[in-house]
Amino acid sequence: MSSGADPNFFFKPETVAVIGATEASGKISGIIMDSLASSGFQGRIYPVNPKYSSVKGYECYPSIGAIGEAVDVAIVALPAFAVAQALEEAASRVRGAIVIGGGFSEAGEAGQALERELKSLAVKTGMRIIGPNCMGIYDTVSRLDTFFIPPERIKRPGTGHLSVVSQSGSFAVTAMDELASESTGIARVISYGNSSDVNESDLLEFLADDEHTSAVAMYLEAVVDGQRFIKAAARCAAKKPVMAVKAGRGGAGQRATFSHTASIAGRYEIYKAAFKKAGIIELDGYEEFIAACKVFGAAKARPSGGARVMIITDGGGVGVALADECARRGLEAVPLKKEVEDGLSSMLPPYFAVGNPLDLTGSATDEWFASSLEKTMAGDDYDVAIVAALWGPPGLTDGLARGIAVKADESGKPVIICSPGGEYSRDKSRLFTGAGLPVFSTPESAVRAASILAKDAAFRKGRERKPTRRQARNE
Amino acid sequence: MSSGADPNFFFKPETVAVIGATEASGKISGIIMDSLASSGFQGRIYPVNPKYSSVKGYECYPSIGAIGEAVDVAIVALPAFAVAQALEEAASRVRGAIVIGGGFSEAGEAGQALERELKSLAVKTGMRIIGPNCMGIYDTVSRLDTFFIPPERIKRPGTGHLSVVSQSGSFAVTAMDELASESTGIARVISYGNSSDVNESDLLEFLADDEHTSAVAMYLEAVVDGQRFIKAAARCAAKKPVMAVKAGRGGAGQRATFSHTASIAGRYEIYKAAFKKAGIIELDGYEEFIAACKVFGAAKARPSGGARVMIITDGGGVGVALADECARRGLEAVPLKKEVEDGLSSMLPPYFAVGNPLDLTGSATDEWFASSLEKTMAGDDYDVAIVAALWGPPGLTDGLARGIAVKADESGKPVIICSPGGEYSRDKSRLFTGAGLPVFSTPESAVRAASILAKDAAFRKGRERKPTRRQARNE
Numbered sequence: 001m002s003s004g005a006d007p008n009f010f011f012k013p014e015t016v017a018v019i020g021a022t023e024a025s026g027k028i029s030g031i032i033m034d035s036l037a038s039s040g041f042q043g044r045i046y047p048v049n050p051k052y053s054s055v056k057g058y059e060c061y062p063s064i065g066a067i068g069e070a071v072d073v074a075i076v077a078l079p080a081f082a083v084a085q086a087l088e089e090a091a092s093r094v095r096g097a098i099v100i101g102g103g104f105s106e107a108g109e110a111g112q113a114l115e116r117e118l119k120s121l122a123v124k125t126g127m128r129i130i131g132p133n134c135m136g137i138y139d140t141v142s143r144l145d146t147f148f149i150p151p152e153r154i155k156r157p158g159t160g161h162l163s164v165v166s167q168s169g170s171f172a173v174t175a176m177d178e179l180a181s182e183s184t185g186i187a188r189v190i191s192y193g194n195s196s197d198v199n200e201s202d203l204l205e206f207l208a209d210d211e212h213t214s215a216v217a218m219y220l221e222a223v224v225d226g227q228r229f230i231k232a233a234a235r236c237a238a239k240k241p242v243m244a245v246k247a248g249r250g251g252a253g254q255r256a257t258f259s260h261t262a263s264i265a266g267r268y269e270i271y272k273a274a275f276k277k278a279g280i281i282e283l284d285g286y287e288e289f290i291a292a293c294k295v296f297g298a299a300k301a302r303p304s305g306g307a308r309v310m311i312i313t314d315g316g317g318v319g320v321a322l323a324d325e326c327a328r329r330g331l332e333a334v335p336l337k338k339e340v341e342d343g344l345s346s347m348l349p350p351y352f353a354v355g356n357p358l359d360l361t362g363s364a365t366d367e368w369f370a371s372s373l374e375k376t377m378a379g380d381d382y383d384v385a386i387v388a389a390l391w392g393p394p395g396l397t398d399g400l401a402r403g404i405a406v407k408a409d410e411s412g413k414p415v416i417i418c419s420p421g422g423e424y425s426r427d428k429s430r431l432f433t434g435a436g437l438p439v440f441s442t443p444e445s446a447v448r449a450a451s452i453l454a455k456d457a458a459f460r461k462g463r464e465r466k467p468t469r470r471q472a473r474n475e
Numbered sequence: 476m477s478s479g480a481d482p483n484f485f486f487k488p489e490t491v492a493v494i495g496a497t498e499a500s501g502k503i504s505g506i507i508m509d510s511l512a513s514s515g516f517q518g519r520i521y522p523v524n525p526k527y528s529s530v531k532g533y534e535c536y537p538s539i540g541a542i543g544e545a546v547d548v549a550i551v552a553l554p555a556f557a558v559a560q561a562l563e564e565a566a567s568r569v570r571g572a573i574v575i576g577g578g579f580s581e582a583g584e585a586g587q588a589l590e591r592e593l594k595s596l597a598v599k600t601g602m603r604i605i606g607p608n609c610m611g612i613y614d615t616v617s618r619l620d621t622f623f624i625p626p627e628r629i630k631r632p633g634t635g636h637l638s639v640v641s642q643s644g645s646f647a648v649t650a651m652d653e654l655a656s657e658s659t660g661i662a663r664v665i666s667y668g669n670s671s672d673v674n675e676s677d678l679l680e681f682l683a684d685d686e687h688t689s690a691v692a693m694y695l696e697a698v699v700d701g702q703r704f705i706k707a708a709a710r711c712a713a714k715k716p717v718m719a720v721k722a723g724r725g726g727a728g729q730r731a732t733f734s735h736t737a738s739i740a741g742r743y744e745i746y747k748a749a750f751k752k753a754g755i756i757e758l759d760g761y762e763e764f765i766a767a768c769k770v771f772g773a774a775k776a777r778p779s780g781g782a783r784v785m786i787i788t789d790g791g792g793v794g795v796a797l798a799d800e801c802a803r804r805g806l807e808a809v810p811l812k813k814e815v816e817d818g819l820s821s822m823l824p825p826y827f828a829v830g831n832p833l834d835l836t837g838s839a840t841d842e843w844f845a846s847s848l849e850k851t852m853a854g855d856d857y858d859v860a861i862v863a864a865l866w867g868p869p870g871l872t873d874g875l876a877r878g879i880a881v882k883a884d885e886s887g888k889p890v891i892i893c894s895p896g897g898e899y900s901r902d903k904s905r906l907f908t909g910a911g912l913p914v915f916s917t918p919e920s921a922v923r924a925a926s927i928l929a930k931d932a933a934f935r936k937g938r939e940r941k942p943t944r945r946q947a948r949n950e
Contacts, residue, residue, distance in 0.1 A: 102836065106828065110826070149867040154896070168790075170793055174792075177899070177900065247796060251802050252801070252810070256794055261791070285796055286917050320722045320732055320735060321761050323731055324760065327728060332727070361577065392624040394501055421652040422656030442761050
């Protein structure tokens with residue numbers, strides 16, 4: 001049950017209070033103070049704790065009431081039993097609270113009673129609450145960072161145009177950290193835990209209209225209000241891709257969501273149907289989630305037109321693995337047209353077998369890769385290219401990534417890089433991420449990404465063909 | 476058509492010649508000379524090239540005949556057109572040749588004729604040939620290394636007890652490099668390319684009896700002699716796990732195998748049936764191949780008894796993802812027995828929800844992880860444990876890996892580590908690999924590994940139950 005007030009202010013706060021702030025960098029509230037101080041947040045920061053007169057160099061207040069102005073977002077880092085009272089006292093001067101700690105509905109009857117208090121408080125006062133049992137918000141637009149794990153343990157992604165909504169804090173944190181290490185940027189990450197007040201539908205409504213967000217990836221354990229969710233998701237999906245993992249699909253996973261975020265996971269089939277109705281692209285787990293984030297979050301992310309894949313590689317076996325995986329996922333490595341084949345043959349040595357997959361072999365050069373991409377993607381034969389560059393061939397240089405990025409731009413189509421192997425390859429793959437291209441370390445993950453693009457294309461095409469109600473009436 | 480002589484000598488050579496050896500480290504033969512010199516090979520090395528009197532500090536011979544002794548293995552680094560004549564001249568003094576270069580059956584009619592010459596030569600002279608169009612052998616037992624990519628580009632794995640057989644050179648090289656970067660050891664890697672003479676069955680026969688090999692992972696595009704292959708694989712699988720990817724399963728992938736290693740990939744269904752008959756565990760692509768290598772190649776690799784999985788984590792969302800993936804793959808996160816649940820509850824704070832997955836939350840400590848593993852794996856409730864340690868919680872130290880490894884040893888059961896995330900986590904995951912445990916960076920890959928162990932267990936149980944012919948007759 002939402003209290004109704006628009007929670008968008010969480011994403012443009014001017015004043016932030018940390019209730020229960022401490023000096024100790026090892027404690028949750030200390031880490032949050034450090035994060036706020038170092039994240040580039042431009043608003044005013046008010047630690048609140050009657051025990052201190054200053055925390056981390058900021059003047060510390062004995063109560064919210066003692067701060068000379070209203071507070072947009074209060075981050076609450078108190079034990080579960082103390083949260084409701086602190087918020088009740090603060091409610092008249094606080095628009096929204098992020099309740100970090102656990103010990104609520106996910107933790108037995110006593111915790112359930114505490115969470116009911118929070119819910120009533122939100123309804124009664126109109127204060128919006130994110131959480132409890134969550135990490136809160138990491139936002140590269142407002143620069144708010146309430147994640148209570150220090151950046152040396154969990155790297156923060158740079159600015160990007162993808163937003164992540166996750167009921168699970170650990171899932172959000174792990175994904176953020178992985179995306180940061182792979183140079184995928186982020187607009188906003190929201191970990192909303194037990195969703196006592198602000199829920200997935202509120203967040204979708206905000207993100208639908210958020211100009212900084214061009215795609216949304218979600219991790220859901222349960223949805224609070226199915227009808228509202230479908231409406232909010234459909235409105236968002238009409239504007240930008242919305243993708244979601246439904247976690248807790250049955251058996252042990254389903255049981256686990258209850259002790260995790262107090263979610264009653266519900267029948268998976270119902271979620272599947274709701275996703276379909278809303279136009280949400282379903283992701284089947286962590287690996288697809290990361291693939292979706294990387295392919296839609298890349299600086300040079302481009303939507304695909306469909307399922308026709310061109311594969312270019314210098315490793316024959318990896319080309320075969322890519323083609324096999326495409327077939328498994330309903331994508332097709334369509335054979336080359338005669339004139340394209342002839343164009344490639346005239347560029348390559350006479351004994352080369354030219355096809356799709358195109359194997360440039362250990363004789364590959366930067367120029368061969370770039371020209372092959374150009375020649376195959378020039379017409380309308382392919383919707384997406386997967387370029388699998390193994391770094392063995394001596395003819396490859398650091399210029400390879402730039403050359404491919406230029407031809408990718410010219411083609412106007414998505415180009416996905418597959419760069420499997422060990423440390424040398426992982427190091428070299430940064431050249432591709434640096435050039436704005438999405439990079440995957442296995443053939444399967446590259447094809448996962450292409451497959452998600454194809455699903456998005458199919459959804460968009462379906463929408464174009466489907467007349468609106470008004471059109472239908474006029475026909 | 477094999478020439479029949481046992482090719483095992485390839486794995487214990489005392490004398491190695493490099494035909495076409497050069498000084499240039501940028502050329503294939505130069506890289507091979509460097510590899511042989513630095514790999515710790517203890518036999519005698521003879522560069523052969525009429526143009527030089529010494530190569531890389533070794534005395535260079537104008538011909539094989541000029542070397543004062545017979546040669547066990549001749550590595551041929553010559554252009555395709557020159558190979559057959561060079562081998563014909565050398566045949567009387569060489570037991571086996573590794574023909575590195577391409578330009579044979581995979582490269583049109585002229586190449587096919589050249590490869591037919593090689594085949595006839597092998598039959599006529601009894602000299603065994605590995606290749607052409609291959610990387611040859613990387614062997615941590617004999618220390619032979621014919622892989623022509625420098626170690627700064629492709630890392631060599633350390634000594635281990637897993638052997639890899641791959642028709643594709645790039646697949647072998649990429650997997651080796653990835654395994655080396657993840658500290659998985661290797662006994663032998665054989666990349667055998669077009670299999671003009673030595674083929675997958677020869678290699679399985681050798682590996683079946685190889686005391687240094689405890690598990691075999693294969694990448695196959697095609698099999699030369701189906702009946703012989705099933706027999707060889709069944710004999711090997713009776714002694715140790717044999718796992719294989721069938722590449723080129725249809726459509727574009729199938730077409731690609733022909734231009735890659737001149738393999739006629741054949742109907743996938745036939746391969747599937749043959750694998751089943753032989754007791755080969757089928758792997759569905761690169762990711763399963765790597766998972767199989769890591770879980771069977773880990774220093775503390777242990778077979779599993781079955782499909783009952785215990786999941787222990789400090790990240791609730793990752794626990795749910797693991798449980799969901801287990802369900803999808805036919806594994807089961809079986810609920811805890813009452814007495815085990817009570818034992819865990821008495822160790823953990825009273826408000827903890829104790830179950831399987833077991834979520835130790837952000838309050839997790841090294842001790843909680845170790846004790847949870849001990850308490851859950853002590854009885855016969857579980858066949859395998861997946862421990863997903865996220866490194867956020869401040870209570871975790873570098874001692875975590877050692878503590879888990881000790882309890883894993885005590886349990887006598889396989890323990891799989893899931894350590895997702897970015898750079899910090901990747902760095903910390905080395906503590907687990909250092910302790911001999913297999914580590915996976917996504918929930919899906921950890922469950923892939925558990926699933927391969929379960930398939931191996933099911934195969935072994937099936938064998939135990941099946942009476943031998945003699946037993947059946949006596950009943």
